[in-house]
Amino acid sequence: MAAVKDIFVSRNVLETIRRLDEENGLGLLIGEDSIDFIKVWKCTRLSERVQEDAMKTCQLLPGGLTVLGLYSVSAVPTASSATGNDYDDSNDPVSSVISVLMNFLKVKYFLLLNYDDTNPHSSPMFLYTCLAGGDVKRTKSEWTAVAEEGNLKDEHVRFRLKTQLPLSFKYDPKSDKLIKIIRTEVEHLCQVVGSPLTVFHINDSKLLLSPDSMTNNEVEDEENAEQQYWKSYETNEMCRDIVKYIETDEENFISMPKSKKKNAGSLNRSISVSMYTSTFCNTDPKRTPSCAPLIHQEMEEFLQVSVPLKIDAIAYVSLNCPISKVATILATTVCRQILAAELCITENRQGSTFSIPQTYHIQLPQSTFIVSVTYPEDVEENTLEYQRKCLHQLFCLPLTKPCFRKTNAYIFPEDVAPRNSYLINPHVSLLSAAKSATQHVVQGRYSYHHYMQDNCDDNKWGCAYRSLQTLISWFRLQGYTSVPVPTHRQIQQALVDIGDKQPPFVGSRQWIGSLEVSFCLEHLIGVQSRIMNVSSGAEMSNYGRELSMHFDSVGTPIMIGGGVLAHTIIGVDYNEVTGNMKFLILDPHYTGEEDLQYILNKGWCGWKGPNFWDKNAHYNLCMPQRPKVI
Known part of the structure; x- marks a missing residue:
């Protein structure tokens, strides 16, 4: 996020804040931090559990979207609502929350929208920047209200990665360190996913992506390029160009007149991605051995629990995003689901019985915005009412109709059954x-x-x-x-x-x-x-x-x-x-x-x-x- 970028806020966000009708309130601003602009698409409520709410919100978001900042609704003006850049934040609770969130989310930039219900489109916006030494600089920023978040299919490439990861850990019913043990294994999984040990394969293509671009080796001449199985992309290529690497049925994959050039923004289906992790020295992804391998053996009796993590991660990546950044976005998305699965496992444990987490993608009402909710696979809907209520409150939705039930799961075009299945909404x-x-x-x-x-x-x-x-x-x-x-x-x-x-x-x-x-x-x-x-x-x-x-x-x-x-x-x-x-x-x-x-x-x-x-x-x-x- 940079101060020179244009900032856009969806009118849907302003309308949502207005409907809350709260004299005092804080909430998170969610959206996309693109190369050229910052766009705020959604907002959520924020309770007194600031860090917990921020963490859960991040885990719900698809890749490519993140927490961008904070909105404030206050009946009594605070220091942060002043229009100038120089202010004393020592007694400003909003600035204190921003400081906590910036440290927790490990971000260098953060937005603040001071919502003005008398003139919402002129509400002051500020950009907080973390400087060297820990100081924070605040500058007033101009912003523009835009239409609803629009059609994600037209503005982004949707990637979808499905895989299964093993989460194994020692279980001692007498130990009080189970949560810490699970956390250690989860951190290791996330470390591996974000390391050079992991690569992402764009299915139906010969394209491999890695967070450090290690698979994008330059090919010296055309003859070698033809002999090389894995293709490399140009360093200046954007996601809009990724379709040309995919070898599949064009008519089923994109929706446009045949006279037009293929464009990733016209995809009907998600771009399918597979994830591969090297088994070589995966105990420590930060280093590889410089000597002959050693075998270390320990004899011990213990109960080993293995919970399969069924990853079904989606990411919306801007058409103008460099292909070189896609692997990092995918790795972040997978790690979000791993962390959500960890929370699901620990919160729903019954003694020595551990539930298997299952991801459900939910399209929010009257929106193209999709969030990924993790529920225990074997738990009935009626036992999840409290979790659903929390989600309704988080996303500022009324408590009058279901939005986050398992049966509310979004049906992706690639998941539609064959021709003889029932037609959905033919009208x-x-x-x-x-x-x-x-x-x-x-x-x-x-x-x-x-x-x-x-x-x-x-x-x-x-x-x-x-x-x-x-x-x-x-x-x-x-x-x-x-x-x-x-x-x-x-x-x-x-x-x-x-x-x-x-x-x-x-x-x-x-x-x-x-x-x-x-x-x-x-x-x-x-x-x-x-x-x-x-x-x-x-x-x-x-x-x-x-x-x-x-x-x-x-x-x-x-x-x-x-x-x-x-x-x-x-x-x-x-x-x-x-x-x-x-x-x-x-x-x-x-x-x-x-x-x-x-x-x-x-x-x-x-x-x-x-x-x-x-x-x-x-x-x-x-x-x-x-x-x-x-």
Whole structure:
């Protein structure tokens, strides 16, 4: 970070601080320290446990992003809120916190934003610089408010590294030094990862990266270059150029017209990375032996515990970042996950039983920002409520809907199952209504369920079952439940269990309606529903305001049944002035393959006018309500 860089702050950060409505408060500023600029993307709350909060925040961040500074909201002006550069910080609590954080994070520069709620965009910004001898210099800095953090895919290369590291340590139930022993092993692992013993291979390429660029040896002539297996990059090459080294299916890897040049900013998938560590003298990565190897043997009986660390690390690297810096960023990212895994192991230990840490990548609401949360693999969601509450508070999120459950995990494009899997949110490309209308659509993700899926021939009788499956998929993908989407037989058994149907109903081809769907939602996943009755299809257009409010405030898909047909309403296009209305319909009667373009072109997912409904049929709408849980 340097004082001459341009500083940008996302308007999302200013809005988040404003919503906190705190008279006095401190929080961390998170973002990117690039070659040319500093960009603040997010902010978090800061409690009295300053160092602990800073450490946990760093462990949650993807590579390439870091803690940049502090924001301060104060009803009483402090020395740090003065506009001049000369000030006495001896009695300034904010400056004291900055000093603590700079020492703890081992940084030479730190930002301070003194938030002014009367004029947020003119809030004073200061840059703290650590000088020789431990003194700190403060200078006022200009900054610019910019739009939301933007599309990380367009501005950065996303690297993803998956590997498994062994964490082995001695376990003595009588010893009180277990945490110290684990810490020693963790520090050793991190030391190895950041040393010349470790190299990073860009998969599907012949490119190796190392923190000290030891693999980027210059090749003397073109003939030797052709014979050398591992390729070297030019010292002035940036991450935007890294795609040319990758040998893979271009059409699956990037998304752009074929006439355009490949660019790393157009990647659909993450760039996959492997990590390799030399086994030669890995006990001390700082030195290599200058003599013949020696074998040292000690005879001892002890209990050895080995916990596999399943590393799944991501890093967002600016397109203008030199390739030579990527290895250091990746090493830092892996070490963050190792430290997060250590905390997970020590906090969730039950006697001599140690949980295996598992990483879950979570995309924050209304954002492209992704954080990496570590939970014990074998622990149920209900036992993690306190940890989730802390995360909600840290990222200034309301305690009314789940954001950090395991089922909230982000699905990367490379993790999407093959063609025959369920389509997720097929309606997204259809959101382009007339200028005079307003769209109100389903919030979050759902999977499209329709006839003939799952090797089940339910043609002509299973439409309501499929609509129910879509509804439950929404609650599952939003993290409200971990219950799998039920089969037809499980749905029928649920109705028998609650006494709505007789035992012969199980295994039959009898259809169900909106009431049965609401019964199943309550019995299977504990969700209450509102039933709205419409006397005829001709009156459906009269309910534009009610449906608009549902999608804006609740956001769940709606099952509608009329006659012997069922559909799923996933949005409305309603003009309050003219009363004109369209319905965004997800049709469960489709019997084909998961071909998105065909489904959209043929209207199986699409906008329908009021004439879509049977004027002579009575309709019941099952409108699931969103529980207030985390």
